[in-house]
Amino acid sequence: MLDVGFAAADEPCLRADAARNRARLLEAASRLIAEHGVAGVTMEAVAAAANVGKGTVFRRFGDRTGLLMALLDHSSRTLQADFLGGPPPLGPGAPPLERLRAFGVAVLYRSAEQLDLQLAALPEPTRRFAHPSLRFLQTHVFVLLRQIVPDADCELLAQTLLAHLDPALVHHLTRQRGMPLERLERGWIDLVARVTRTEPPRPPC
Amino acid sequence: MLDVGFAAADEPCLRADAARNRARLLEAASRLIAEHGVAGVTMEAVAAAANVGKGTVFRRFGDRTGLLMALLDHSSRTLQADFLGGPPPLGPGAPPLERLRAFGVAVLYRSAEQLDLQLAALPEPTRRFAHPSLRFLQTHVFVLLRQIVPDADCELLAQTLLAHLDPALVHHLTRQRGMPLERLERGWIDLVARVTRTEPPRPPC
Incomplete structure (x- = not known):
């Protein structure tokens, strides 16, 4: 199937x-x-x-x-194509820090759109982190992080960053605690800055 | 029951x-x-x-x-008593940053000891983050973070820190990817330093 x-x-x-x-x-x-x-x-x-x-x-x-499953896979492939070959800042061409910021925002909004679907498809706890769809996201974040903070334990930091985008957490924060998605987006930008020990970007004028 | x-x-x-x-x-x-x-x-x-x-x-x-359930509850109460009234650095008396470091290490080692039990007791995704046992940990981390980085979105940062201690992640990293627990412990100390924008403590001589 x-x-x-x-x-x-x-x-x-x-x-x-x-x-x-x-x-x-x-x-x-x-x-x-x-x-x-x-x-x-x-x-x-x-x-x-x-x-x-x-x-x-x-x-x-x-x-x-x-x-x-075909729906999730289709959307995952679209996102993957955008990371790997789409226009910057999501795709290649932008500095890795900008790509990382754009990545989280794209994944957040995709999760919010497909929350029920993603929750319904979450594997059980012992397989959650080994699932192929998550492994792809881990690899992408790991590769970007390694360019930004090469001396850090980027494997662990990638897990931390991805945890912010976990559909179950997005569900909890937006639906159970009523946070607007914009707050999660600001939280992502702030988290990337802290984890990479960089300054957050200036807000647009 | x-x-x-x-x-x-x-x-x-x-x-x-x-x-x-x-x-x-x-x-x-x-x-x-x-x-x-x-x-x-x-x-x-x-x-x-x-x-x-x-x-x-x-x-x-x-x-x-x-x-x-009684076993998990018993262990959760023991940990809670240690945070709230035990000796520093886990309990009151140490600076909040030191307490936060000690907290994560204590939770990590407890998770590793009880991994099967905690995995068996994990609630389903839509209730995972609202579960009382996790809510207590969230509140503790939130209260400490607010003393260290009062201007940050400490609610979101608390979620990020706790994600590093998620039993399903500890299971994945230690059992499926063979990482020693000491690496997760170093990762916690490093993550706390990054998230709070502080220097990591000097390693013991």
Whole structure:
């Protein structure tokens, strides 16, 4: 089931209209989540929203879990592409400190958008930190940190920075304690400055 | 079930020999965990190790879950007593920065000792950060941080510091990635220095 999300990458010969179809289904599912939460995503609702037959959705994703995993994977790949090859400051070209700031802000807003989906997909505690999607984020933060504070224990500091972006923490702070996301964003910028022992950027005039 | 752990505090008239009995059972259970892991803790094994009848263990804790919760609660209360009234640097009397360092080291070593127990008792993601046992740790770190960096967003920084002590992270780093606990301890001291923008303490000669 889980490999459905990788279909686009693993099947270079996937016909162009099938790929477009798949993208349309994922966009429709994203809209449904934004409007009605994860509970609003059923195979029927996605088919209706994308204007295709229900059978197409089942053929493409197998079942609802397959669809949800494909959604997360799709969004994770988009973010990954932005880090690795998108425009600065998220992508290459900006100084590592600016890239690190932009990274956290991008992950925070993505988490906030997909909170229910990400919470539903969190692995159990003993597998949480070894999960491939988190490993990718760890590596990216580690590589940036090593350029900024090469003498520090960047593996541990990367974990600390990522903890600020943990979907369960974002859920707790925004929904259970009513903090605006802007406060978490300011907190990220401040945390990056402290951890790297640099000055925070000046606020825009 | 969950209130069994609070029995000692809620029942001031608990007869002294019953209290001693309870303490002996909890000590026996702790030893069993240290030797055989959480799986080694059965009501029968605890009764045998404490040299009492099985009925006594059931009367005192109800069932195995009650016993495990009582164990965690007992250890949490001991730690709490050390923070609030024990000798410095953990307890009052030392400067807040030294207390904060000592706090993390104490929590780390306690987590490492009780890792299986703490992992088994971790609440599900949407309740993880609101759990009473974590709330107490958050408040303690928050109060110390506010004395050290009064102008910072100490609520968010407290979350960041505590994330370094998360049992699931300690499990991942020590058991899945083979890091020695001493590295996590050095990481804590370093993190406290960065977050508070202070110099790390000199290593002992």
